[in-house]
Amino acid sequence: MSVTAAKKNTQTGVQPPRPLKNISRWLALGVGILVVIVFFTFASEDWFTIVNFTLIAAIASLALNVLSGYAGQVSLGISFFMAIGAYTAALLGGTPPTSPLDPLGFGLSFFIWIPAAGIVAALVGALIGPTALRLRGFYLAIVTLALVFIGQYLFMNMRGITGGPQGRTFPTPAFGAFPLNQQNELFGVALTPGQQNFLLFGIILLLAALFVGNVMRSRAGRAFRAVRDHEVGAAVMGVNLFEAKMGAFILSSFLAGIAGALFASYISYVTPDYWSLTLAIQFVAAIIVGGVASIWGSILGAAFVFGLPQVIDYFSLLPTNTTGGLTSGNLNALIYGLLIIVFLLFEPGGVIGLVRRCQALMRKFSHHDEREGGEPAEIVDLSP
Amino acid sequence: MAYFIQLAFAGIAQGCIYALIGLGFTIIFKASEVINFAQGELLLVGAYIVSSGVFEWHLPFLLALLLGIAVTVIIGLLFERIVLRRMIGRPVFSILMITIGLDIVLRTAVIMGWGSNPIPAASPFTITSGFITGGVHFGANDLWTIAVTIVLCAALFYFFRYTKYGLAMRATALDQEAALAVGINIRTVYALAWGIAAAIATIGGVFLAIDSFAINPTFGNAALIAFPAIILGGIDSVSGAVVGGIIIGVITELTAGYESGVANILGAGIHEITPYLIMILILLIRPYGLFGTRKVERI
Numbered sequence: 001m002s003v004t005a006a007k008k009n010t011q012t013g014v015q016p017p018r019p020l021k022n023i024s025r026w027l028a029l030g031v032g033i034l035v036v037i038v039f040f041t042f043a044s045e046d047w048f049t050i051v052n053f054t055l056i057a058a059i060a061s062l063a064l065n066v067l068s069g070y071a072g073q074v075s076l077g078i079s080f081f082m083a084i085g086a087y088t089a090a091l092l093g094g095t096p097p098t099s100p101l102d103p104l105g106f107g108l109s110f111f112i113w114i115p116a117a118g119i120v121a122a123l124v125g126a127l128i129g130p131t132a133l134r135l136r137g138f139y140l141a142i143v144t145l146a147l148v149f150i151g152q153y154l155f156m157n158m159r160g161i162t163g164g165p166q167g168r169t170f171p172t173p174a175f176g177a178f179p180l181n182q183q184n185e186l187f188g189v190a191l192t193p194g195q196q197n198f199l200l201f202g203i204i205l206l207l208a209a210l211f212v213g214n215v216m217r218s219r220a221g222r223a224f225r226a227v228r229d230h231e232v233g234a235a236v237m238g239v240n241l242f243e244a245k246m247g248a249f250i251l252s253s254f255l256a257g258i259a260g261a262l263f264a265s266y267i268s269y270v271t272p273d274y275w276s277l278t279l280a281i282q283f284v285a286a287i288i289v290g291g292v293a294s295i296w297g298s299i300l301g302a303a304f305v306f307g308l309p310q311v312i313d314y315f316s317l318l319p320t321n322t323t324g325g326l327t328s329g330n331l332n333a334l335i336y337g338l339l340i341i342v343f344l345l346f347e348p349g350g351v352i353g354l355v356r357r358c359q360a361l362m363r364k365f366s367h368h369d370e371r372e373g374g375e376p377a378e379i380v381d382l383s384p
Numbered sequence: 385m386a387y388f389i390q391l392a393f394a395g396i397a398q399g400c401i402y403a404l405i406g407l408g409f410t411i412i413f414k415a416s417e418v419i420n421f422a423q424g425e426l427l428l429v430g431a432y433i434v435s436s437g438v439f440e441w442h443l444p445f446l447l448a449l450l451l452g453i454a455v456t457v458i459i460g461l462l463f464e465r466i467v468l469r470r471m472i473g474r475p476v477f478s479i480l481m482i483t484i485g486l487d488i489v490l491r492t493a494v495i496m497g498w499g500s501n502p503i504p505a506a507s508p509f510t511i512t513s514g515f516i517t518g519g520v521h522f523g524a525n526d527l528w529t530i531a532v533t534i535v536l537c538a539a540l541f542y543f544f545r546y547t548k549y550g551l552a553m554r555a556t557a558l559d560q561e562a563a564l565a566v567g568i569n570i571r572t573v574y575a576l577a578w579g580i581a582a583a584i585a586t587i588g589g590v591f592l593a594i595d596s597f598a599i600n601p602t603f604g605n606a607a608l609i610a611f612p613a614i615i616l617g618g619i620d621s622v623s624g625a626v627v628g629g630i631i632i633g634v635i636t637e638l639t640a641g642y643e644s645g646v647a648n649i650l651g652a653g654i655h656e657i658t659p660y661l662i663m664i665l666i667l668l669i670r671p672y673g674l675f676g677t678r679k680v681e682r683i
Contacts, residue, residue, distance in 0.1 A: 074477045135667060137476035138419040142611050143667065146660035149608075157651030277605075281484060288481055330496050337488030344482045345470055 036202075040195060048194025050310045055201035056262045057302035059208050061286045062295065063255035068284070069293035070216055071248035072228025074137065076280050077144030078256050080151040083275035084124050085117035085257025086170065086264035091161050092116050093171030093265075103163040110173045114261060121257025122250045129249040133242070136231075148277050155272035167271030170264040173200060181268075201262060208255055209295050215251065224248050225293070282306070285336045288343055291352030300351050305336055386519035391641040392634055397526035399633020400533035401595065404588030405610035406617070406625035407540070408581035414557040414620050415577035418468065421483040423585055424607025425490035430456045430586030431505070431593040431603065432494055438506035445508045453586045459490070460582030464574055487604070495601045502600040505593035529591045536584065537626055544622065549576055557620070609636075612663035618676020627674065632659045 039051070064078045093113035094105025132143050155162045162168060178184045180196045191199075215221050223244040226234035235241055264270045286305040291297020309332040347353045405427060412420045430452040437448025463486055471479050509524040516522070544550040549572070555563040556573045564570055585607075592606055593599045613632045617624025640655035672678045 068477065072475070072477060074480060131664070131668065135671065138480055139615075139667065139671065141419075141480055142615065143664060145608065145611070146657075146663060149660055150657050153651075153653055153657045156653060277608075281488070284481060284484065285488070330492050333488055333492040334496070337485050337492060340485030340488070341467055341482055344474075344478050344485070345467060348474075348478060 040198065043194075045192060045194045046314055048192070048198055050307055050314065052194065052197045052201050052266060053263075053310065054303050054307035055198070055205050056259055056266060057283075057286065057306035058299040059201075059205050059262065060256055060259035061283055061290065061298035061302040062205075062208055062212055063252045063259060064283045065287045065293065065295075065298045066212055066215075066224075066255065067248050067252035069287055069291075069297075070221065070228065071224040071245060073133065073245060073248060074141040075144045075252070076141050076277065076284065077147040077151075078252075078283050079260075079275040079277070079279040080144075080147045081121045081125060081253045081256035082260025082263060082279075083151055083155060083272075084253075085121040085260035086270065086275075087155070087161050088120040088257065089113045089117040089261035089265060090168060090170050094169065095171070103168040104160050105171070107171075110171070110175065113171065114173070114258060117261035118254040118258040121260070122254035125250050125253025126246070129246050130242075133245045133249060144280075145277060148275070148280055151275060152272055155275065162272055165271065165273075167269060167274075169269050170261075170267070172265060172268065173197075197266065204258065204262070205299075208258075209299070212251075212255075213295050220244070220247055228293075282336075285340055287350070289336055289339045289350055291350030292348065294350070294352040297350050297352040304351075305332070308332055387641065388638075389518075390520045391637050393520065393522065394526065395634030395637030396630055397523075397529045397633070398595070398637055399613075399630035400529045400626075401588055401592050401606075401629075402610050402613045402633050403533055403626040403629030404536070404584055404591070405607050406614040406629050407536075407622065408585045408588070409610060409614050410620065410622055410625045411540075411577050411584075412581045414622075415553055416468070416574055418479055418483070419619075420581065421480060422463070422486040422490060423581065423610075424604030425487045425494075426456045426460060426582050426585040427589035427592070427607055428494055428599075428601065428604040429459065429490055430582075431589035431599050432498055432503070434586070434590050435503055435506045435593065435599060436498070439504065445506060448506060449586070449590060452590070453583045456582040456586045457579045460578040461575055464578040469571075469574070491601055491604060498601075500601050502598040505597055505599055506590070507594040507597075509594070525591075525594050529595075532587065532591070533626070536587070537622075540580075540622060549573070553577065609659050612659035612666075615663050615673055616666050618673030620677055621673065621675035624673055624675035632662065635659075635662065 039047075043051070060078060060082060063081075064075065067073050067075050091104055092106050092108045093110065094103065094107065096105050096107050097103065128147070132140060132147075135143055156165055158164075172179045172181045174180065180200065181193050183190055183192055184196060186196075216224070223234065223239045224247070226237060226239050227241060227244045227248075231241060234244070260275075282305050286301030287298060288301070289304050290299065290301020309329055312331070343350055347357075349356065405423065408423050408426070409420060412418055412423075433455050434445075434448045434452040437443040437451050438445055441448075443451065467482060467486070468479070471482060507525065509528070542550075544554060552563070552568045553573050553576065555566070555568055556570055560570060563573075589603075592603070596603075609632065610629065613628040614625050615628070616631060617626070617628025636655050636658055639658045643650065643652075643654050646654075666673065
């Protein structure tokens with residue numbers, strides 16, 4: 001009796017555990033960890049610079065994906081929130097001024113300025129959100145675009161914090177007396193600055209990705225997606241539109257603030273025009289190419305838009321003159337501009353969408369006899 | 385007083401350029417509900433081709449202008465035909481981003497073709513041409529900008545009001561399905577909208593280039609200042625784009641002219657963001673603009 005019941009269960013759609021899939025997952029994880037370990041041990045400092053920038057860009061892409069990918073609110077203003085985070089970090093963590101012309105800095109610890117960067121950006125987001133989120137579609141896009149320009153004006157003029165047009169230095173992450181821009185020992189192993197930053201950024205990205213992933217699987221995340229897919233429908237189902245949009249806006253600003261602080265601190269010297277519309281559009285390109293509403297998509301997109309040109313430069317495959325022609329930056333911009341168009345036309349899910357499509361195809365072939373094709377045909381003898 | 389009039393005059397001329405750029409947005413939006421973020425780059429390509437036509441290929445100015453218009457119109461038509469037509473019915477986010485994709489491609493193509501250093505702007509006038517009355521210099525360039533804007537607006541008004549295709553465009557803007565049902569060829573309407581918008585973009589670009597003497601690849605950002613203009617005027621209104629453009633132009637020039645008096649309070653460069661501040665204010669109190677259609681959201 002119990003045997004037949006179990007059999008019936010498997011037939012009516014309750015998925016039995018599939019050991020093969022789990023094994024392949026573990027395998028993928030194992031290979032991933034191995035690659036990271038090999039990279040970590042053998043890579044040169046140049047490679048660490050490239051990968052570390054990509055890791056930070058991935059955090060910012062994740063931030064934009066929360067707002068634009070999951071919640072469907074178009075934003076061209078991510079660079080503004082990154083700047084807010086960066087200048088909060090600079091104000092709190094920067095070295096105290098030695099002359100009255102220097103920008104301010106309180107010299108506080110890394111453990112204060114990094115969360116503060118996120119929190120202040122989130123607060124600014126909460127302040128702007130109620131006004132901006134009354135608008136939708138391209139109106140919101142234009143207002144966030146205006147935010148970038150207004151931000152640049154403010155940063156140019158708030159010399160005390162931003163250093164004005166000349167820019168200012170940003171604090172380096174430091175654990176107590178161990179700043180990450182010099183060689184330190186961790187458990188008796190000497191680590192280069194690249195390795196230390198890799199660990200730091202990797203851990204922050206991992207935390208951010210886990211957090212975003214879990215939020216998106218929660219009630220709030222489902223509300224975000226409902227708002228994106230159909231506002232009226234979501235409202236009818238009992239989603240509070242304002243709360244959902246604000247939630248996405250604040251979470252996005254928080255992550256963008258942290259990413260901005262890390263960006264500025266890793267470059268160590270930034271002028272206000274760094275936080276431009278171009279930067280914001282690069283992140284938009286990243287999430288479209290990588291995959292909208294996907295965590296892996298954010299990371300892949302960041303690698304493509306921010307990592308690839310540096311890799312091309314590193315191998316000096318193309319001339320690096322700035323007067324035109326086919327430089328790596330130009331080539332990359334051309335490719336991601338074209339890819340935005342191609343992906344939106346043919347595969348709106350981005351690279352991740354392509355991967356999923358391939359997986360679905362593979363599954364169709366390998367599990368053909370088990371799952372696909374509906375119920376087995378029943379032979380009924382009609383002869384009397 | 386002469387200073388004020390000078391500024392106001394420069395503002396009106398500047399505003400006419402914004403109006404020309406804004407008209408491009410408005411016409412495409414009216415026909416297909418698409419905001420074309422690549423408008424600024426169409427303008428950029430147009431200005432570069434006109435400049436190259438005059439200085440490198442030694443064409444007469446008018447011929448170069450026609451060449452520039454032809455190239456941008458072809459780009460606009462191809463993009464509409466090959467890309468945008470497949471995007472009908474897709475989310476606003478996707479359509480917006482695909483025009484940003486075109487924007488990136490065009491700008492990069494310009495940088496690759498001409499380099500990122502500024503090149504001189506082609507101009508049929510010299511700086512000093514024009515006339516001076518009561519201490520105010522009415523530059524030939526500014527007068528021409530205003531005159532061309534007036535002529536173009538009159539032509540557009542005539543086109544929309546009295547021609548067959550103008551009527552078809554208005555009908556399509558009002559209700560696509562109903563327009564299809566009465567036998568309007570919507571494809572022609574879309575193509576027409578993109579063609580007109582691209583041509584106007586080039587004309588606006590050439591005047592903008594003359595105004596700033598030189599062009600570089602960031603030139604297309606000027607189109608972003610047309611956003612406040614069209615939102616102020618009402619995004620789907622042709623006369624709104626013109627009025628909005630002139631208001632924004634005059635306010636920007638006046639702020640630029642008088643901001644040195646308050647520089648120690650407001651800092652430098654406030655005139656660069658006054659259009660955006662006005663826009664945000666308008667969006668808060670009257671989101672459909674001065675002349676726009678008040679849209680009813682149905683639940």
